[in-house]
Structure formats: C-alpha cells, structure tokens
Amino acid sequence: MIIIKDVSKQYGSFSVLNNINLEFINGVYGLLAPNGAGKTTLIKMLATLISPSKGEILYCGENILDMDEGYRTLLGYLPQQFGYYKNYSPKQYLLYLAALKGIGKKEAVNIITELLDKVALSDVMNKKMKKFSGGMIQRVGIAQALLNDPKILILDEPTAGLDPKERARFRHLLSELARDRLVIISTHIVSDIESIANEVIMIKNQQILYKDSVEKICASLEGQVYEASIRYEQLDEFRTRYVVLSEKQERGNMRVRFIHKEKPETEWQPVTPHLEDVFLYEYRDEIEVEV
C-alpha cells in the first residue's frame, strides 16, 4: 500500500533520517523509538507536511506529493501536539475540519455525533474546549483523525495525556479500526503497541533497526534475559557488570531484570523477553543520556 523508498531527511548538515526503506499494508504498525529518533519527521513526511530530502513515498505506486489531495483524502492524522481552538466546542471544531476534509455538512453532523460518542465526549460536544482536560482534548484529536473514515490512519503519540482506562479504550478502538485499514502509531510507550501492532518498526541512528512482528523482535533476545534477587548493597556492582532492564524491591532484596549473553549463573531465572526489554536494551545509551 505505502512504500517508503530510500528516504532521507536532512536539515542543513544535520541528518534526521537516512536511507529509510519501508513497506506498509493493512494492519497496525507501531513506530517505536525514544524521543528525537526521527519518528515525528517520518510521520510528517507521510502526512505531506514536510517532504523528503532524498527518496520518495509511494501510495499504490504513485508519489504521495503528486497525488496531492487524492492522497490526503485517504489520510487521518493526529499530530503529537494536537492544537485546537479553545473557544470552539468539539462539534464546531470537527465541523470545520469536516469542511476541510470535503465532507458535506449534513453528513458531517451525523459522523461527528457518532465519533464523539465513540470517544466518550458526546455529553460535552457543545461545550467550549478551553475547559477540557488533556485527555479530553486528545480524544477530540482521535475523533478528528477518524472524521473522513481514513484508509490510512497516522497517530503520533496518541495516548499522551490519556489515563489507563482511556488507554485501554483507545487500544480497543484501534484494534477495531485496523481491520480494514492501515494504522501507523508512533510512540515511545511500549505498552501502547505491544499487544495490538502487527509489526513494530524501530529506528536507531537515523536508520531502521527492526521491522518485524513483536514475537520476532523479542526473539532477538531469546535466552539472554534473566531475573535475579540480589542484596541492595550488590546493586551498584551489578549495574556495572550487566545491562539492567528493570529493578524492583522484593522482600528486603532487589529483584533485577537484566541481559546477559554468556553462560548464566544457576540462581538466575531465565525469562521470556518482552518488547520493552528490546527497547531498553537497544536504546540504553539514548535513555541514559535522556535520564
């Protein structure tokens, strides 16, 4: 459906993405990388907001920039920072966006009522958005992305500001939507996509590190992830010797999850690697810098 072909993006001498090649068909794709890895740049190129410095993005064999509105008719996009007009109600704002998406007014009113119900905002559809919480605004953003029943749905950090209940509802909604369309979710929160993504794409050093199913990506650490209980005093030394993925207190000791590629010690317990383990392992340098 969408092919990203030899795409690079540079700002002056600074390279954000380098020679990216990807292929998307229907289903959910998770774009997973820490902040600053180039996810949003890639997403914005897919939304035709910015253009590649090199390469091209094709939809059914045609360059999306040449397709112009023909491509954007198929697109639903929720940006990372979803702006809104604080003095508009969700209904007014969605009516405006419906006009921009070429949806007739009568049809739009019905769609908006349905969508606001879907994102649990129907009781506030005529209230001004300036009084809305971050989660409510994000739900308006999700609704606007779905206005034109898009064939391609691109969501940049869609769960930012949502509480756990809202996240669960959102994941459910996405699974439902992904049946007959392409959904690309960019996130740095592993749990957002772990259970619903058909494929996960990880970007590292301006290039694609993985593009595979969660299982296959996790298999890259098969037999290398362990958990062990250690004394609190041993923790500092342990951290210097192994790649520690997580730590939690357990009955006066520390329960650590870590990676070790050589022969394990007997008291260590081998565990099934999760996507988060791969994420933490692959981006350990960036994450440390971020911390």
Add this chain to the structure above:
Amino acid sequence: MRIIFHECKKAFTSPILVVLILLFMAYNMFLIFSNSYFKEELKVVNELAETYGVKMTDESLHQFQQDLQKDFAKLNEITRKHTAQEFSSIDEFLNTLRYEDRDLYTEKEWAFFTQYQLKEMYFNLAKSIDSEYDRMDWKRMAKSEIEMYGLSGSAAKILQNEYDKFSQRFEEMKENREHKTWFFAGKPYKVHSFLFRTVFGHLIFEALILIVLATALITNYEFENRTNLVTYSTKRGRRLMKDKLAASLLMATAITAFLFVITLGTYFSVFDYSYLWESSISSALNWEYNLPYVSWWNLSFLAFLLLSILLVYMCMILFSAITFVISIFVKNSYFTFFLFTAFFAMAYMMNGFMPQSSMLIFIAGFNLSLLVMNPHMFFMGSGGLMMFKFYEMITVGVWMMIVSVLCIFSFKKFNKQEIY
C-alpha cells in the same frame, strides 16, 4: 464557500476586532456630531439649489438678485418696526447692532437675518466667480510649485507639462460652466475637507487597522493556535491559503462597507445634501484654501463620492492582500502588523528621499500609502506633486499587478514550505 465562511468566522468572533469596530464607529459618530455646529447654515445653499436649480445661470442669478432685494426690503421693514431705522445693507445693520438689541427681535426675525446674510454671501461669491477664475494663472502656479519642492531637470519639466494639460482642462471647465453650481461655501465651512480629509481620513486609518489585523489573524490563525499540522494535512491541504485570502478580502469588504455605511450614514443624516448631489465637485464655491478643488473630470458630488468610496475600497483590498503576503512569510500576527506599518510608512515617505531632478520623485509617489493619505485630493488636478490625470488609476492598477504577482509567488512558496 463553507471553508471561507469558517475562516471569516475566526475574524468576526475575535474580541479585539469587535471591540475596535465598535470603538471606531462610536468615535466617527462623535467626530461628526462634534463638528456639526454649522449644519443649520448649510441648509441655505440647499434652498438656493432647490429654488434656482443647482446650476447657476445668468437668469437664475438675476432672479436670485431680485429675491434678495425683496428680502432686503423685508429687513428694513422689520428694523423700521422695532427701531425706526433703515439700513443700506445687511452688513451695516449687523455692524450697528449692540448686545442690548438682541431682545428687540423675535427668534423668527433673527433666523431671517441669518438666512438673508448667508444668501447675500452666496450671491456675492457667485458674482465673483468669473473674476476670481480669470485671475488663475496655472503657469505661475506651476512655477511656484516647482520652486516650493525644489524641482529641477526632468522632474520640473514633467510637472510643468502636467500643469499645461491641466490649464487646458481648466479653460474647458470655464467654457462648459461646470464650476458654476451651488455648493457649500468652501472658505467658511470647509465641508469638502471635513468630509474627505477628516472623516474619510479617519475611516481609512481605522479600516486599515481592522483589515490588517483581520487578515493577519485569518492567515496566521492555524500557526498561532498550533492547528496547522491538522488543517494542512486535510484534503484541502495547503490550498486552504487560497480560502484564507478569499476570506481576508471578504472581511476587508465587510469592514470597509460597515464603516462606510455607519460613518457616511451618520454624516449625511447630520449634514443636508438633499439638492447638492448633482452639484459639481469642481464647483467654484468649493474653494477652501489657495486653489479651488478642480477635478480632471466633470464629476458631480455624488459621482465623486461614489468613486472615492470605490477607490478606498480597492486600496483596502490591496492592503489586505499585501498583509496576506507578509503573513505567509512571517506567520505571526504582531510581526505582520509591525511589518505592514513599516511598509506603509516607508511607502508614504519614499518620494521624499528621491532626487528632485529626476522623474523618480514622481514614480515613487505612485504608491497606495500616499494615495490614501490624501482622500480630499482624489481625482483632483490641483493636487500638488501628485496632480497627474490618471494618478489614482495608475497607482491602483500598478499595485494590483504587483500584489497579484506577490500573491502567486507566496502561494507557490507556501506550497513548498515545510509545516512544523
């Protein structure tokens, strides 16, 4: 059209614009009412136009003179009744009046005296037109203008030529007697200046502020509210900018129309023009300062008013488009407003920096700022350095082309711009 309506809505629901419109409207009404103390006196010339026709002919002036003699007889009848005195003229009567004499006459008699005095003033003005106009020497005017502005070389030659052309027009006008129409006396009332310099001037300035703000707001709205990523990735995409331009021009039209309707509605309900709409704008009575207002064309007051409104409207449309172009590059309403102000001021001052010996001094004058700052001189031949016959048309025409090219260029630029 729905999108354009949505874009317009952003401007007309903006509190600052609504407050400013109401403020300007109230100010214009105050300005008109506070300058209306002489409005009753203006009715006299309407009566003259009603009685004798708006055109002054030898017959109508003769009739007017006979009626004045009757009024003069009536004046002496009144004075005889109250003081047993007779006077040789209204001026003599007024000069002999003492404060205590006020109560001698009734309100109605005082109204008659005032009206008679005004009629006599208009009659004397009408009688003096030919001698005053015969004294007009356009060659001498040209020379003094050239000296005043320190022009030399080709610049002096150009102005001299223009004055030669204008002197022909002046002679034609004298022949077809279009200047011989009743109008408000210029020197005592300065009604033309009040309407076209003060009222139009204020209105233009206000419309300019509102239009620049509205255009900048509409154009930059998405970037300032951070909705740009959503709106420009919709089906309409970057073409939304075309809707924004259309909405800006529509808002400029609405703002200009609204201000004109309210301001001129108030003005014409206060000042009576009932019988003067067909009077000529080049009427010899419309002479306020050193030179009479003489238009290059035979225009009635109504035609001049409508053309002036049309000209102001076109300038406002162009200013809106210029603001739109600035907005595309700046993407911030306040900076846009600041840059537009700088552009307007620079254009206004530009011909002052040009060499006085070159025709550049005139070329630099063909700009919208200079044009709208002198609304009382629209279409006038007696307009100083910018007296050219087609000055208004050339200025608007040239700027329409410049602005169209700038708009096309900025659309192309925006289409390629990256949106963050």
